Amino acid sequence: MTIKTHLRWPIKLALIIIVLGLSAAFAMWAYELGRGISGQNRDAEKQQLEALKERLETLSAEHDQFSSTAIAVESQLTMERSAAKQLAAQVRTLQAENNKLKEDLAFFESLLPASTGTGGISIQQLKIENIGPDQLKYRLLLMQGGKGTQQFVGNLQLAVTVEHDGKSSMIIFPERNVAEPERDKFKLAFKHYQRVEGMLTVPEGAVARNVQVRVLEKGQIRAQESANL
Numbered sequence: 029m030t031i032k033t034h035l036r037w038p039i040k041l042a043l044i045i046i047v048l049g050l051s052a053a054f055a056m057w058a059y060e061l062g063r064g065i066s067g068q069n070r071d072a073e074k075q076q077l078e079a080l081k082e083r084l085e086t087l088s089a090e091h092d093q094f095s096s097t098a099i100a101v102e103s104q105l106t107m108e109r110s111a112a113k114q115l116a117a118q119v120r121t122l123q124a125e126n127n128k129l130k131e132d133l134a135f136f137e138s139l140l141p142a143s144t145g146t147g148g149i150s151i152q153q154l155k156i157e158n159i160g161p162d163q164l165k166y167r168l169l170l171m172q173g174g175k176g177t178q179q180f181v182g183n184l185q186l187a188v189t190v191e192h193d194g195k196s197s198m199i200i201f202p203e204r205n206v207a208e209p210e211r212d213k214f215k216l217a218f219k220h221y222q223r224v225e226g227m228l229t230v231p232e233g234a235v236a237r238n239v240q241v242r243v244l245e246k247g248q249i250r251a252q253e254s255a256n257l
Contacts, residue, residue: 131169148173149180149243151253156239158257162232164188167225168241168253170218182245184214184224190234201228216243 131153152169159165172180186201202211213226230236240254 149182149245149251151241151243151251154241154253154255156255156257158236159227162230162234164228164230164236164239164257165225166228166239166241167223170216170222170224170243170251172218172220179217179219180245182216182243182250184216185242185244186228187240187242188228188230188236189238189240190230190236192231192234196237199230 150171150173152171153167155167157165166186188199188201190197190199202214216222216224228239236257238254238256240252242249243251
């Protein structure tokens with residue numbers, strides 16, 4: 029014989045309510061626990077994000093500082109390059125002036141023995157240069173020795189020996205048909221000395237081999253000097 033125990037429905041209802049309450053409490057506890065864990069992760073992530081932001085700001089500041097330093101260094105280098113170019117130009121100018129002073133010194137030294145000798149015209153420091161395919165530049169110093177000499181008046185003549193198409197010929201400057209203003213460049217007038225320089229143009233394709241410089245007085249040669257090229 030089986031004995032069945034019948035619970036009253038109020039007791040069943042109470043048990044159901046208790047079970048439901050426990051289930052709800054457990055669910056709430058699990059939710060709060062999960063939220064706590066999740067909150068901890070979010071806090072950690074937030075802290076990492078703030079740290080990354082601070083690091084980024086630091087790197088940006090360092091980048092700006094390095095950029096400013098690089099710009100300043102580049103500006104300084106540009107100024108130093110410009111100063112170096114100016115200094116090089118000044119050095120070249122000083123070298124040219126130094127060479128000029130050396131020439132003047134040589135000239136005045138050469139005047140000392142000439143002042144005690146007999147009067148005469150001499151050609152000093154003759155320089156001939158090729159400065160282009162068909163152009164020559166000449167420089168020379170003319171001197172008249174002796175004491176109390178008179179003004180020398182004459183002309184400069186240059187005879188240029190050239191080769192063209194395998195043939196040799198001589199060109200006289202100034203040429204006979206040259207205009208008077210151009211001819212005036214070859215006139216001489218000095219008492220003690222005179223510096224002379226100028227340009228000569230030879231025919232296209234001609235190669236200058238020798239230049240003979242002549243000092244003429246009334247058509248007569250008073251001095252001559254030559255230079256090979």
